[in-house]
Amino acid sequence: MKRTQRFKRPIKPTTTIIKAKPRKPKLQSQFQAEPTISNPFSFEKFPILTPDFYQIDALDLAPRLLGKYLRRDEVVLQITEVEAYRPNDSACHGRFGITARTAPVFGPGGHAYVYLCYGLHSMLNIVADKEGAGAAVLIRSCCPVSGLETIQQRRGLKTEKSVLLTGPGKVGQALGLSTEWSNHPLFTPGGLELLDGPEPENILIGPRVGIEYASAEHVNALWRFAVAGSPWISAPKNSLRPP
């Protein structure tokens, strides 16, 4: 059976009286209200980031990516959760050296590195540091800023709740990415771009997710970063703490 086929819920008997529940007031807990879904995105205020922004250690770049905007056409996502992967890191894809897949990781910072995970999910990373370093930052979660309908269509989910964009596979899907986007420059207009954005007031840190195969030192390293107070954070949340 295809994944896309959805389980149909049984139709409720027509005799059931459904009372209209009083709606909860909408939570204004999203990270930054500046541009919102209903408030179209203004490009002038948030210039595209230049290559020099990326030429630093992935551990420094990762928290600086929080609050920045990923844009592809009308879809704009604000980054809310990231993880750093570094040279000599037993969890980094670059740990076996340059291969056809990982070559972009060893290129200069400012490019995308997109790989297929579990044969299903396109995971977006942002290459960090100087050419030859072999470092990147995984984008784990985002908050929708514009293009909600396109995001929902690509995700196959008609919701504004956080399930829409909390998880690296979901971010890749929402942006319509495939491995063909690997090595795409984020500092040139067109395609996928990274725009400047507001710095979060507070951040959370924790160990990275899904890297149990790595050495203890790297499993325990607190190289995951998230925007404090944002609902747009993937599971597990209980391992995140203030620095």
Next chain:
DNA sequence: GTACTGATTGGCT
């Protein structure tokens, strides 16, 4: 709310 599990494909140790 949490727990478990099957899906699916390319890269490599």
Next chain:
DNA sequence: GCCAATCAGTACC
């Protein structure tokens, strides 16, 4: 041949 930087559906509490 093994297994991965995951997700969504289902069952049960």
